[in-house]
Amino acid sequence: DAGVIQSPRHEVTEMGQEVTLRCKPISGHDYLFWYRQTMMRGLELLIYFNNNVPIDDSGMPEDRFSAKMPNASFSTLKIQPSEPRDSAVYFCASSPSGRGDNEQFFGPGTRLTVL
Amino acid sequence: SQQGEEDPQALSIQEGENATMNCSYKTSINNLQWYRQNSGRGLVHLILIRSNEREKHSGRLRVTLDTSKKSSSLLITASRAADTASYFCATDFNTDKLIFGTGTRLQVFP
Numbered sequence: 001d002a003g004v005i006q007s008p009r010h011e012v013t014e015m016g017q018e019v020t021l022r023c024k025p026i027s028g029h030d031y032l033f034w035y036r037q038t039m040m041r042g043l044e045l046l047i048y049f050n051n052n053v054p055i056d057d058s059g060m061p062e063d064r065f066s067a068k069m070p071n072a073s074f075s076t077l078k079i080q081p082s083e084p085r086d087s088a089v090y091f092c093a094s095s096p097s098g099r100g101d102n103e104q105f106f107g108p109g110t111r112l113t114v115l
Numbered sequence: 116s117q118q119g120e121e122d123p124q125a126l127s128i129q130e131g132e133n134a135t136m137n138c139s140y141k142t143s144i145n146n147l148q149w150y151r152q153n154s155g156r157g158l159v160h161l162i163l164i165r166s167n168e169r170e171k172h173s174g175r176l177r178v179t180l181d182t183s184k185k186s187s188s189l190l191i192t193a194s195r196a197a198d199t200a201s202y203f204c205a206t207d208f209n210t211d212k213l214i215f216g217t218g219t220r221l222q223v224f225p
Contacts, residue, residue, distance in 0.1 A: 004157075031211065043158075043203065044216040056212060090159055098211030101146060106157030 004107035006092050012113045018080040021110045023092030031095040033104060034067055034077050038088045039054055049075065050098065082114045119204045119216030127222045134191040136219040138204030139184075146181055148188050148213065158203065174198045177199075194223045 005024040011018055025032045033048040045056040052069045060061055060067070064083070069075040089111050093104040117197070119140045140213055146165050150158040164171045164187065165182045165214055171178045171202050177190040205213040 033212070033216075042217050044211055045214070048212055050211065062191060093158075101163075101207075103148065103160035103163065104158075106159070108157050 004092055004094055004105050006064045006090075006107035006110050007035075008110060009108060010113075013115065014115050015083055016081045017114075018076030018078065019082045019086075019114075021077040021090050021092075021112070023075045023077070023107060025075070025092070026105055027073065029094035029096050029105070031098055031104075032069060032075050032103060034075070034096070035091040035093065035094040036088045036092060037109075043091075046077070073114055079112075084114045087112055087114050119203060119206055119214065121202075121216040121219045125219070125220045125222070127224065128194055129224050130194060130196055132194055132223075134194050134198070134221055134223070135188055136202055136221070137186060137188045138216050139186045140204075140206050140208075140216075141185065142208055143182075144175060144206045145209055146207050147178075147187050149176075149178060149187075150203045150205060150215070152201045152203065152218075154200070161202075191221075194221075196223050196225045199223045 028062045030051050034046040035043050037043045043112045047067045048055055049069045057077045065079055067077045089109045091106050091109045095102050095104045119138045121138050128138045148163045151159045151161055152158045162178050164178050166182055175192045180187045199222050201218045203218045204216040
């Protein structure tokens, strides 16, 4: 398996623009997680899905952020409109099961810069 | 905050030395995991230790867990330059999600 795939790897956009980040989890994994990493706040969980259903979105910073998982092999994280403070590295991770029982497999991340 | 706190924040050692980093947390857990992150990369799982385990080994890694003190330690023996990375503990707090600690930046000099 190719591992978790994220695209794009780098995104530079201007304030106010819509940004869409994409993730393909490892086949057969039931859980998908979106994280954001910054120097100031560390690694934050934004939202996670179980069998394509959003379970906990309490980490989503505000209504400008939305995430979907239309099928088991694809998820998107959208920011609309984007702001400079959204600049961060966004990671997607997948796991075969929950309850902290299994390791999470991380993608390479998308480095987002909002000017 | 439920987030694990790690110390030290940064650690510099010479190749061949041992590196120890610690993680403390605040509430009960089922499992604790350690991850490594190389610069510019995603996190990679190193080891998982369950709440009923006290020590676990994997190659040059040794992890201990003290649930009474709510703390864990990661020991890397005979370190190599390739071990240079950030190391994170992650706890589940009896949920499906992991909460990651603040991380320890390890620098191993050749």
